[in-house]
Amino acid sequence: MFDRRIRPLLTGLLANHSAVALLGPRQVGKTTLALELADERGATYLDLEREGDRAKLGDADAYLASTAGRLVVLDEVQNAPELFSTLRGVIDDRRRQGKNDAQFLILGSASPALLRQSSESLAGRIIYLDLAPLDALEVGGEPTGTTSLWTRGGFPLSFLAADDANSLLWRQGFLRTYLERDLPQLGSRLPTEVLRRLWTMLAHLQGSPLNTAKLAANVGLDGRTVNRYLSLLVDLLLVRSLAPWTANIGKRLTRSPKLYVRDSGLLHALLGIADTETLLGHPVVGASWEGFVIENLIAAAPLFSQFHFFRTSAGAEIDLLITLPDHRRWAFEIKRGANPRPSRGFYQACDDVQADARFVVYPGEERFPLGSGTEALALAAAMTLVSTG
Known part of the structure; x- marks a missing residue:
């Protein structure tokens, strides 16, 4: 298949x-x-x-x-x-x-x-x-397939469903299985609805730095319980905790990890997003695209690569920093809009971490230079580049 x-x-x-x-x-x-x-x-x-x-x-x-x-x-x-x-x-x-x-x-x-x-x-x-869900190269790398993959996610039965409605039904059933069977078998003592609220809150906060106190307050749990269940979702490869790059460069850095629901289709099911048209008008669209691109780039990276984000208190930021096995650092900014020009903070962040290559991943198809050693390219092209190191 x-x-x-x-x-x-x-x-x-x-x-x-x-x-x-x-x-x-x-x-x-x-x-x-x-x-x-x-x-x-x-x-x-x-x-x-x-x-x-x-x-x-x-x-x-x-x-x-x-x-x-x-x-x-x-x-x-x-x-x-x-x-x-x-x-x-x-x-x-x-x-x-x-x-x-x-x-x-x-x-x-x-x-x-x-x-x-x-x-x-x-x-x-x-x-x-x-083994991660299907990625953009595995489904062909074409824009139409990539958009469908982003909307439906990479679980094969969701991606291959006859239509968006059936895809959403499959994902809702998948989530229910984890909530009602798998998590309780692993020792969960929380009611199903509490677990669902926690997972849904993570979806609303897609790509945000972890704030345990905020999460706990929103779902009515204590911080220790929230951290325990977050760790469980990370262990089950359903949530990614992307660690910050924290080398001593003499600047104040964000040190909390950023959390992502790893499969974009599950993210959309948690938020009740049924199709691409609804997704494009939803407030989570930018964070959803960012998480989708990050998961695909990580899936394409060579074995033993390391993955971080970078952010300073002054606003310098890299969405994904990949350290390849030979220790080269590749910096990625992820843009959902048609204009792929990065922010000034991205250039500053690349200087801070001494990035060896700089890229902006956007939904277009062309690859072109943006100046200051930075290139704009499509997701499939970025994945191919990363996979070959």
Whole structure:
């Protein structure tokens, strides 16, 4: 259906590591990608939400011994946390036999329980990879497709829905599943409506620096509780906490992270935005576009890149600062309007951080210089540039 750009990286990791964990929200495409690889490799696939597949692991040691030499895909593995200690033993036994090829592809919805169990039992034996929703290059990079992706978000079933109404219905159901099932399973004791108010408040504050006291006051919770649930949404890869760049440059800097609902389609569902026409007239349109572009640029960046924003009290600001693996710093300003000229504060901020390259991402299609070493370019072009470093 879609060629996921992460696939070559995943294939390479499977060739060099005993266990790889592919993490991401539900319905993001983890199982589809894993099944494609499983078919190619003759792998064994187990869905641990199915009673029959869980029963096969009643004697996990014996079952996994019978799969020696084959890749085993374990889906929704957070449903069987006791399995991790068995996986550790199997991996170590095979390593002693000189077999270091891929043994397990572990899929999970990035629950804290999954991360904790795997980090304790499989430390030094597993590598993690996040699968994000569809990005602009994966859907073709054309303006029409990018606009639809921005409006509907990157969950495949939302993006591919027959029309905007059905897409919105899917996203509303997705949110309800997390609120009524997944979050309570992870220990949430708050009423569903309180959690929904918190999530909706985050949507209204898209791209704003974290103000715990303001959030807590708006949803009627204490600050500690708000921080705990924010951390949970970040762990589930549903909310991004973008950290500030805070090197000592002798200026007063913003030090609170900026929060974004990561998928633009979920953001719009939380705000009741049904289509592109409504979105373009909504007060959140600028912040929505900013978050959408940030997520796409991060998805395109090479492994081991680092991501920050930069802001001084005097108004100098960079929306996204990418530090590439070779330590070059690329600064991005994100503009929704037709005029992509950056603010004076962007130029000052680039000087402050000693940016090696400066770009303005805007909805147009042309690439052209803006002066002072800055270029304007479309999102797809920016992603291609970032992906090649």
